[in-house]
Amino acid sequence: MLWNTLILAMRAIRRNVLRSFLTVLGIVIGVAAVITMVTVGNGATQAVRDQIASMGSNLLMVAPGKTYGPGAEPAPNFKDADVEAIRTQIGNVQVVAPVTSKSITAVSQDRNWATAVTGSTADYFEAGNWELEDGRVFNEAEERAGKSVCVIGETVRANLFGQQNPVGSQIRIKQFSCEVIGLLKAKGQGAMGQDQDDTVVMPLKTVQRRLTGSQDVNRILISVRAGASIDAVKGQLELLMRERRKIAPDEDDNFRVLDTRQLVQMLTGATKILTMLLGAVAAVSLLVGGIGIMNIMLVSVTERTREIGTRLAIGALEHEVLLQFLIEAVVLSCLGGLTGIALAAAASVGLAGVMNVPFLFNPAINVLSFLFSGAIGVIFGYFPARRAARLDPIEALRHE
Amino acid sequence: MNAVEPLIRLSGITKTYGRGQAAFQALKGIDLDVAPGEFVAIMGPSGSGKSTVMNILGCLDTPDSGAYEFQRVHVERLTRNQRALLRRHYLGFVFQGFNLLARTSALENVELPLIYRGEPAAARHAAARAALAQVGLKGREDNTPSELSGGQQQRVAIARAIVTGPAVLLADEPTGNLDTRTGQEIMDLITALNRERGITVLMVTHEPDMAAYARRVVRFLDGRVESDGPNNPSSGPAGHLLPEGEGKTMRPSAAPGQA
Numbered sequence: 001m002l003w004n005t006l007i008l009a010m011r012a013i014r015r016n017v018l019r020s021f022l023t024v025l026g027i028v029i030g031v032a033a034v035i036t037m038v039t040v041g042n043g044a045t046q047a048v049r050d051q052i053a054s055m056g057s058n059l060l061m062v063a064p065g066k067t068y069g070p071g072a073e074p075a076p077n078f079k080d081a082d083v084e085a086i087r088t089q090i091g092n093v094q095v096v097a098p099v100t101s102k103s104i105t106a107v108s109q110d111r112n113w114a115t116a117v118t119g120s121t122a123d124y125f126e127a128g129n130w131e132l133e134d135g136r137v138f139n140e141a142e143e144r145a146g147k148s149v150c151v152i153g154e155t156v157r158a159n160l161f162g163q164q165n166p167v168g169s170q171i172r173i174k175q176f177s178c179e180v181i182g183l184l185k186a187k188g189q190g191a192m193g194q195d196q197d198d199t200v201v202m203p204l205k206t207v208q209r210r211l212t213g214s215q216d217v218n219r220i221l222i223s224v225r226a227g228a229s230i231d232a233v234k235g236q237l238e239l240l241m242r243e244r245r246k247i248a249p250d251e252d253d254n255f256r257v258l259d260t261r262q263l264v265q266m267l268t269g270a271t272k273i274l275t276m277l278l279g280a281v282a283a284v285s286l287l288v289g290g291i292g293i294m295n296i297m298l299v300s301v302t303e304r305t306r307e308i309g310t311r312l313a314i315g316a317l318e319h320e321v322l323l324q325f326l327i328e329a330v331v332l333s334c335l336g337g338l339t340g341i342a343l344a345a346a347a348s349v350g351l352a353g354v355m356n357v358p359f360l361f362n363p364a365i366n367v368l369s370f371l372f373s374g375a376i377g378v379i380f381g382y383f384p385a386r387r388a389a390r391l392d393p394i395e396a397l398r399h400e
Numbered sequence: 401m402n403a404v405e406p407l408i409r410l411s412g413i414t415k416t417y418g419r420g421q422a423a424f425q426a427l428k429g430i431d432l433d434v435a436p437g438e439f440v441a442i443m444g445p446s447g448s449g450k451s452t453v454m455n456i457l458g459c460l461d462t463p464d465s466g467a468y469e470f471q472r473v474h475v476e477r478l479t480r481n482q483r484a485l486l487r488r489h490y491l492g493f494v495f496q497g498f499n500l501l502a503r504t505s506a507l508e509n510v511e512l513p514l515i516y517r518g519e520p521a522a523a524r525h526a527a528a529r530a531a532l533a534q535v536g537l538k539g540r541e542d543n544t545p546s547e548l549s550g551g552q553q554q555r556v557a558i559a560r561a562i563v564t565g566p567a568v569l570l571a572d573e574p575t576g577n578l579d580t581r582t583g584q585e586i587m588d589l590i591t592a593l594n595r596e597r598g599i600t601v602l603m604v605t606h607e608p609d610m611a612a613y614a615r616r617v618v619r620f621l622d623g624r625v626e627s628d629g630p631n632n633p634s635s636g637p638a639g640h641l642l643p644e645g646e647g648k649t650m651r652p653s654a655a656p657g658q659a
Contacts (some may be wrong), residue, residue: 121455307499312484316484317479317484317485
C-alpha cells in the first residue's frame with residue numbers, strides 16, 4: 001500500500017522535474033545554511049579554544065577597568081610598583097611580566113610597516129609561550145638601561161626584511177633606531193583573530209621613555225607555577241590590587257583579572273552565541289522553504305484537480321490520495337534535505353578553508369536538519385494533501 | 401429478461417441540486433434495470449438528467465432518495481470509501497476529455513488502476529501491455545498523451561478502463577472530442593469489448609450516430625425516462641446491428657486476435 005503510493009508519488013515528481021527542483025530549492029538552501037553555519041561556527045569555537053590553549057593554561061592577565069570593550073569606564077593604569085608588589089607578595093608565581101603597548105610604524109630602509117610595540121621584560125616571552133627562531137631576547141642590563149633593542153615577530157620580519165635574517169639589522173621607530181636582536185617563532189592567529197606574529201617587543205623602559213612618555217603599565221601577565229591553584233592566586237591578586245588601588249570595600253573593582261580559562265569561556269561563548277544566531281536565521285529560511293513547498297503543492301493540487309478526479313473515479317481511496325500528496329511533499333523535502341546536506345558539506349569545507357578554522361563534521365546537526373526537512377514536508381504537505389483528498393470526484397472531473 | 405438477474409437496478413431515484421428557490425430537481429424518480437452484457441446508450445438534451453444518472457450509476461454521486469442496487473448491493477448505503485472500492489473493482493470509466501495523466505507514458509496511465517489495486521509490478525506491466533494491445537496500441541506503450549492523437553488517447557483511456565476486467569464500462573460522451581471517423585473507430589472498439597468480452601456498457605451521448613451502436617437506448621427528458629427500448633435500426637448507420645462479426649465495424653477488434 002505504502003510502496004504503491006510511493007511509486008505514484010515518485011512518478012508525479014518525475015513528471016515535473018524542474019518544478020520539483022524549484023519547489024525544494026528553499027529547503028536545499030535552508031538546510032545547507034543551517035548546517036554550514038553550525039559547522040563553521042563550531043570550527044571557529046574550536047579554533048579559539050586551540051589558540052588560547054597555545055597561550056598556556058596557567059596564565060593570568062591583570063588589566064585596568066572592570067569591563068572590556070566600548071563603554072568601559074576609564075580606570076588608572078598600573079605602575080612598576082604594582083608589578084613589584086605582585087612579584088614579592090604573591091606566592092606560586094612563576095613570572096610576572098608588565099606590558100605596555102603602543103601602535104607605531106616601523107621602518108627598515110625603504111620599507112615600512114604599521115604594527116604594535118610591546119614593552120615588557122624577558123619574562124614576557126616565558127609567560128606568552130614564545131620561542132625564538134633566531135637571536136636572543138634582551139637581558140637584564142638592557143632592560144634596566146632601556147636600551148634600543150627589539151625582538152620582532154614573523155609578520156614584521158616578512159614585511160620589513162622579506163626573506164632576509166633580520167638579526168643584527170636596525171629598524172627605525174619614530175625618532176630612534178633600534179637593533180633587532182631576536183626573531184620569534186611564528187604563532188599564527190590569536191584568540192581574537194589578530195595576527196600574533198605582527199609584533200615588536202622591546203624592554204619596558206625603552207617603550208615608556210621613548211614612546212609612551214609615562215611610567216604606566218597597561219597590563220600585567222602572570223604565569224602561575226605548575227600545580228598551583230590558579231583560583232587561589234587569582235584571589236590573592238584581586239585582594240592585593242584592591243588594596244594597592246585603594247578601593248573601598250563597597251566599591252567595585254576598577255581592574256579585572258582574566259585567566260585563560262575565562263578567556264576560553266568568554267570567547268567561545270561569543271562564537272557560540274554567534275553560531276546560534278546565524279543558525280536561527282538559517283532555520284527561518286528553512287521555514288520559508290517549507291512555506292514554498294506548501295505553496296507549490298497547493299498550486300499543484302489545483303492544477304491537477306482533473307487528475308485527482310480521475311484517480312478518485314478509478315477507485316483511489318481518500319486516504320490514498322492524501323498519502324500520495326503527502327509522500328510527494330515529504331519525498332521532495334527529504335530530497336531537498338539530502339541535497340542541502342551535500343551542499344553544506346562542500347560549503348563548510350570551503351568556508352573553513354577560507355576562514356582558517358578546522359572543519360568539524362557534526363553528525364547531530366546533519367541528522368537534525370534532515371529530520372527537520374522531512375517534518376517540514378509532513379507539516380506543509382498535509383494541508384494541500386487533505387485538500388486534494390477531499391475533492392468531490394464529479395467536481396474535480398469537471399474542472400477545467 | 402426477467403430470467404436474468406439485473407446487474408444494475410435503479411428504483412425511484414431522485415436527485416435535487418441546490419435549495420429553496422434555486423433548487424433544481426435533476427432526477428424525478430428514475431427506474432432502470434440493466435442486465436449483464438447489455439450495451440445501453442443514454443440520450444437526452446442538456447439538463448435532462450442523463451449526466452446525473454450517469455454519476456449515480458458510476459457511484460460518484462448518491463441519490464437523494466430511491467435505491468441503487470449494483471449486483472444486489474445497495475450502493476446508496478455505502479460510504480464514500482466503499483463506493484471507491486466498488487468503482488475500483490467493478491467499474492471502468494471513459495471520459496469525453498480522456499483524462500489521461502500528462503507527461504506519463506501510455507503504459508503507466510493504464511497501470512494506474514492496478515497500482516491502486518496493489519498488483520505486483522510484473523503482473524501490472526503484463527496486464528497493461530495486454531490491454532494496450534487489445535485497443536490496438538501495441539508499440540505505443542512508451543508514448544505520452546501529447547505524442548498520441550485524440551483517438552489514440554481515447555484508446556489508452558479505454559485500455560485503462562478495461563485493464564482491471566470491470567463488469568461495467570461507463571462512457572461519458574466518449575466520442576465528444578473526436579471527429580466522426582475516429583469516433584466511429586472508438587465506438588467499434590467499445591462495441592467489440594461489449595460483444596467479445598461481455599462487458600456491460602453504459603454510454604451517455606447526444607449523437608444519434610453513436611447511440612446507434614448500442615442495442616438499447618434510454619432517452620431522458622426533464623429528469624424522467626422518456627423512452628426505453630431496443631435500438632431502432634433505421635436510425636443508425638447501416639450494418640451496425642448485423643449479427644456479431646459480420647459488419648465492417650469490427651476492424652479494431654481484429655487486432656488482439658492477431659497479436
